[in-house]
Amino acid sequence: MTHMLCLIAAALLGTSHAANSPGIVVILSDDMGFSDLGCYGGEIPTPQLDQLAAGGLRFTQFYNAARCCPTRASLLTGLYPHQAGIGHMTDDRGHDGYRGDLNRQCLTMAEALRKSGYRTCMAGKWHVTKALRAETPDDRRNWPLQRGFDRFYGTIIGGGSFWDPAFLTRDNTPISAFSDPAYEPAQLYYYTDAIADHAVRFLQDHAAQHRDQPFFLYVAFTAAHWPMHAREEDIAAQRGRYDAGYDAVRRVRYERMQKLGIVSAENSTLTPAPQGEKGTAHEAWDRRNMEVYAAMVTAMDRGISRLVAQLRSSGLLENTLLCYLQDNGGCAEGMGRQGTGKTRADQPTLPAIPTVALNTELIPRQTRDGYPVRQGKGVMAGGPDTYIGYGEAWAAVSNTPFREYKHWTHEGGISTPLIIHWPAAIPPERRGRLESTPGHLIDLMPTCLAAAGASYPESHEGHKLKPLEGISLLPVLKGLPAPRPNPLFWEHEGNRAVRSGPWKLVAKESQPWELYDISRDRSEQHNLASSHPEKVRELSAAWDAYAARCDVLPLGAWKSPAPSRKGISALQWKEGEPTSSLPPPSIGGRPFTVSASFTCSRTSSGIIVAHGGSSHGYALHLSPSGSLHFTVRRQGTLTTVSLPITGPQHTAKASLTKEGILQLSIDGSSPAASDPGPLLQQPADGLSIGNDHGGKVLAPGHGNPQPFTGRILSISVE
DSSP, X not given: OHHHHHHHHHHHHHHHHHHTSOEEEEEEESSOOTTOSGGGTOSSOOHHHHHHHHTSEEEEEEEOOSSHHHHHHHHHHSSOHHHHTBSSSSSOOSSTTBOSSOOTTOOOXXXXXXXXXXXXXXXXXXXXXXXOOOSSGGGGTTSGGGGTOSEEEEESSSOOOSSSOTTEEETTEEOOTTSOTTOOOSSSOOHHHHHHHHHHHHHHHHHHHOTTSOEEEEEEOOTTSSSOBOOHHHHHTTTTTTXXXXXXXXXXXXXXXXXXXXXXXXXXXXXXXXXXXXXXXTHHHHHHHHHHHHHHHHHHHHHHHHHHHXXXXXXXXXXXXXXXXXXSSOOOOOTTOSSBXXXXXXXXXXXXXXXXXXXXXXXXXXXXTSOBOBOSBTOOTBSTTBOOOOHHHHHHHHTTTOSOOTTOOSHHHHEEEXXXXXXXXXXXXXXXXXXXXXXXXXXXXXXXXXXXXXXXXSEETTEEOOOOOSOOOHHHHTTOOOOXXXXXXXXXXXXXXXXXXXXXXXXXXXXXXXXXXXXXOTTOOXXXXXXXXXXXXXXXXXXXXXXXXXXXXXXXXXXXXOOOTTOOXXXXXXXXXXXXXXXXXXXXXSOEEEEEEEEOOTTOOEEEEEEEOSSXXXXXXXXXXXXXXXXXXXXXXXXEEEEEOOSSEEXXXXXXXXXXXXXXXXXXXXXXXXXXXXXXXXXXXXEEESSOOSSOSSOTTSSXXXXXXXXEEEEEEO
């Protein structure tokens, strides 16, 4: 009885403590550069973020993990990304640091705060699991509700159309943006608005139904990740803003950053930058891309304004710790920028997609109403039938005045604004100031737990947890020092770095170390490695110890072929054996050959064998016209080779070579060939014979994704 009374008293004390704890809001944006926000020197109008900065602190030396998945893993867990299992992306590379899924040796911020009485909600991009579909409970083991959140609205995958998001999910249920009675916006659906609207809803529900609990809200916008999608009225508001071109916009940003004190002429410099489409026939087109990018950012800022207004109207803003940051630097990837694009069709040319159909395509082949999605130079970004990135030259502007981009661990890839707003805790004399204390994602979990008065356990649900890596930044809010016992570390795709005090050691993959004094050279222009070899030895030894301790090794594991679910190297199947949920061979990063023996009639068609889904995979399929096709999907893009067939029985051989050459032969014929490039990763979806039970490799209008109507005698994949 005494033990029971003690437990009840402890629970009551915990509830009382939780009720007095601050609200916590973490806002993460996507693929934005260090200088994009108005309060960090940019020309993009961001009045709400500027206002939060004026009432809080702006950190000028805060760091992310150079890429979307690793940043999210580190932010959520307070560990380095490899320690959480996501050292690269959401693909399993056969090593603990590269499993592509949050492991059980980490605790998410939501799990930790919920232990202290917090109600936890999330809106936006998840992107820390390889399981995109929820066919079994185990598939959802790393979905938001299974990792500590009470409510979730957003996308499980890391990108996709803003007009029709892929893998859109409410709580644990996949949904279509166009058949969702719980959310019917007055305007055409736009994902940035939907994220903000649901964040506001979660706050409203909390104020109405859970006021006795503190809240944690994680808002992960996909703006301004490709594709460049925005409402036309928002784009129109940016028209002409970038007519002066890359260099002029970048120079004005740099001058403004110096006036604000973000950087100085003493610790940075403006170096020559890529010229993109300058002087070409596509110069105006590329200005449009940046106008759309700016429109995406302003739409996000407007959504944050609604969120802040809700906090204020609920009386919660004063005691809410609100953090805003970005997942990596500006993105120089050439998404949709190859070749010359097609003009928009006068009318739909493809069958409409039903509103109830779930979108599982990262790069959709068509819009819901049947217009082909277009890529290539000259295609004006913005609308649902376009899919384009803003390119390297504008990414260099976003990252002013730093080197490199998303993916790299030079300053342009890992530097992020951090705005912290918390009126109840930041003294009035500190508000609006710049804070030069270096910080990292690993510090946000300790900071939020300290603010909540919550502890970090040694174990959770029977799993021993790795200890937190970062420090609490709460002393910094008061203007006090926050000693850091260890340097800061990075690794992504072989790019690596370590920072200790003003010194930063950094290298690109397979390249020698470079050494910079960041206090004097944040633009990383003066390599001091040869003049300070002792510092190189010291910091490289520290990095080596980190890599060994934090599951970074073997270096280069991000390129390792992905293991299959059962570790098999080949599949042999004969008629009469099961046709779905088969263990797929490892084909990510490897050449492979599919052999199929089958019989058919003149009317036969459908899928013979398929492995993968909307990002990576292949399908061998027969069309009603009497042609056999081998289709490979690589990073969402489809490539097909085809041959006609005659007669009732055939043996087909389809392969993707080490060089990325696609080949198809029938009954020993000369092969048809194409050149899509090798598959970079193991498909997330399974292998099926006679159907495509997984992620639907074929897009609507591209082949016949129906069950095979002939007879399959045998299949081998090796």
